[in-house]
Amino acid sequence: MTATRPPASITAASPRRRRRGRRTGLPVALVLPAVLGLAFLVVPLLGLVIAAPWDTLFARITSPTVLTALQLSLTTASLATVVCLVLGIPLAWLLARSDLPGSSFLRALVTVPLVLPPVVGGVALLLVLGRNGLIGQYLEAWFGFSLPFTTAGVVVAEAFVAMPFLVIAVDGALRGADRRFEDAAATLGASRWLIFRRVTLPMVAPGIAAGAVLCWARALGEFGATITFAGNFPGETQTMPLAVYLALETDPEAAIVLSLVLLAVSILVLASMRDKWISPNAA
Amino acid sequence: MSLHAQIAVERSSRFTLELDLVAERGETVALLGPNGAGKSTGLRVLAGLLALSKGRIELDGLVLDDAAAGTFVPAERRPVGMVFQDYLLFPHLSVLENVAFGLRARGMDRHDARRRAGKWLERVGIGQYARTKPGRLSGGQAQRVALARALVTDPRLLLLDEPLSALDATTRLEVRSELRHHLVDFPGTTVLVTHDPLDAMVLADRLLVIEDGQVVQQGTPTEIAHAPRTDYVAQLVGVNLYRGTSRGTAVELACGGTLTTSTARDGDVFVAVAPTAVTLHRDQPHGSARNTWPVQVRGLEGRGTTTRVQLTGRPDVLVDVTPAAVADLDLTPGSSVWASLKATEIRSYPA
Structure with missing residues (x-):
């Protein structure tokens, strides 16, 4: 606090440094929390990278435990994404295109799993699809088929949590698409199904792709619903996030390595979205 | 055979389009009017993209829409071709696939559809762009593709929504005279919507001037040019x-x-x-x-x-x-x- 130094605000406002017609002075009240926020998001990830046992990294990544969990995670997340695409695109179309009176209520319903704690989702799935559940008892009785604590159960849990991401992305793309192209197709003699297949779908493809990537990433990171509904059996239902949690108690270094792998996958996903789908004029 | 349409569409409590339209085969009728006059609504009704509130549309003896009888033939089953204001060529399909789309939708096999589409592209003078995506075409070229796409299915009624408004002055002149040739060759009925009196005068045999959803004057281009009956028409001519x-x-x-x-x-x-x-x-x-x-x-x-x-x-x-x-x-x-x-x-x- 020296008297000779001018206050910072005067320096910032001096005419020489000011760009034409624009304020450049950044208020400290905003900058400080902004920097703190950035650090809060980045520092833990940096910590992960710094704490990683780099010398034994390769050996650990290629260990059977990690590879099994990774393979299971990738398979179930991809299957869950396929389920979400098959069910979610028609659902999004219904929300965006039909003039149902309750479509805004339906839209709200679809977003519930988005804000619901995943554990609650897992409990709900157990109640409905569990051995004694509303639907599960009939699956068991009629087909001898039970979902909980199986790999299929993992897919169901992941799809339940991840589908809203896809539906919201595709719904948005559909509502943003120029419906006059569909009119044009109709005047050319195309039925609604053909219009959907040959005009609507290709035109919202970037939205579907973005939604699918978000959906897949969410499925890959799923923890709460999975452990509640499908349990934690290595090779069968123990996905990467579950393996990380378990390893943290027994072998912290392994947890770090698993986390690094998930971080790398996330960054890869983000990068691929930037290149292909976020730019507006994607080919 | 011909088009008989008594059109009444209520768009809101304040705006109703009322329009009686009779056109013979081979005739081109222009709906001329300022923006918001209801011209495009009229075309959408004829295309089957919008249902009538009241009235009846009959084309070559076929009832397309009859509000009282509850008859409505949807757009995809009408023998109608339409050129939209900014053409609406499907951006993900090639020019050839755009033109073949209507034939494929009507059940023609891929090979025949493509050959026929190719012929139409030659006919409108852009055969060399068959494999191009519409995004790479100029305005005039896109207009020709849109016209070929609308005509390739041999419609009985051709609808043109501001077909030249997206073009610059020079291209417009050229495309206008080409379009006139195609309209003369076209055996069916054409209904054209425009706010440009010159387009209407050059392309149409008959004009209906529409203001606020009502026909304020109709006649041949000469009749309208010589005896305008509203300030809008007087200003136009x-x-x-x-x-x-x-x-x-x-x-x-x-x-x-x-x-x-x-x-x-x-x-x-x-x-x-x-x-x-x-x-x-x-x-x-x-x-x-x-x-x-x-x-x-x-x-x-x-x-x-x-x-x-x-x-x-x-x-x-x-x-x-x-x-x-x-x-x-x-x-x-x-x-x-x-x-x-x-x-x-x-x-x-x-x-």
Whole structure:
């Protein structure tokens, strides 16, 4: 606090440094929390990278435990994404295109799993699809088929949590698409199904792709619903996030390595979205 | 065989389109009107993209829409081709696939559809762009693709929604004359929507002028150009239009002033005066012209080789003069001059 130094605000406002017609002075009240926020998001990830046992990294990544969990995670997340695409695109179309009176209520319903704690989702799935559940008892009785604590159960849990991401992305793309192209197709003699297949779908493809990537990433990171509904059996239902949690108690270094792998996958996903789908004029 | 349409569409409590449209095969009818007049709504109804609130549409004996009987043939089952305002070519399909789309949708196999589409592309003169994506085409090329796409299925009714409005002036001239050729060759009925009087005059056999959802005037381009009946039409065809009461050859104008014509009439009349028929003078003229009156310059607007002068007086009048006359008469806003007009240059017709 020296008297000779001018206050910072005067320096910032001096005419020489000011760009034409624009304020450049950044208020400290905003900058400080902004920097703190950035650090809060980045520092833990940096910590992960710094704490990683780099010398034994390769050996650990290629260990059977990690590879099994990774393979299971990738398979179930991809299957869950396929389920979400098959069910979610028609659902999004219904929300965006039909003039149902309750479509805004339906839209709200679809977003519930988005804000619901995943554990609650897992409990709900157990109640409905569990051995004694509303639907599960009939699956068991009629087909001898039970979902909980199986790999299929993992897919169901992941799809339940991840589908809203896809539906919201595709719904948005559909509502943003120029419906006059569909009119044009109709005047050319195309039925609604053909219009959907040959005009609507290709035109919202970037939205579907973005939604699918978000959906897949969410499925890959799923923890709460999975452990509640499908349990934690290595090779069968123990996905990467579950393996990380378990390893943290027994072998912290392994947890770090698993986390690094998930971080790398996330960054890869983000990068691929930037290149292909976020730019507006994607080919 | 032909198109018979009594169209009534309620878009809101304040706006209703009411339009009776009869057109023969081979005929081109233009719906001409300002933006928001309801022209495009009329086309959407004919295409089957919108249902009638009241009325009936019959094409070659086939009922497409009958509000009272509950009949409605949806767009995909109407024998209709449509060219949209900004063409709406499918951006993810090649030019050839765009044109083949309608044939494929109607069940033609891929090979035949492509061959037929290719022929149409040749016919509209853009065969070399078959494999191009529409995004890479110029406006004029896109317009041709849109036309080929609409005509390839041999529709009985062709609908054109502002087919030239997206083009620049030079391209427009060229595409307009091409389009005219295709319309002459087209055996079915064409309904064209435009707000450009020149497009309507060149392309259409008959014009329906629509304002606020109502037909205010209809006739051949010549009839409309010679005897406009609303200010909008008068503005479109570029004449001064007055309403008045005629006794013999003297017409008392509703806006003030009197004009003497060469044809005697009695009762309410319209009086049309071409802007080139009026001459301007520095002092009161004493020639043969029957009508002279003092006017004041309100504004000047250059239009290529002529200048349009807006004048206030009894009556107000638009006059086209040469730039030399502007200089000679020292025409600037506010300056006072005399207007003169021969009785034989005035057209009057019953209101």
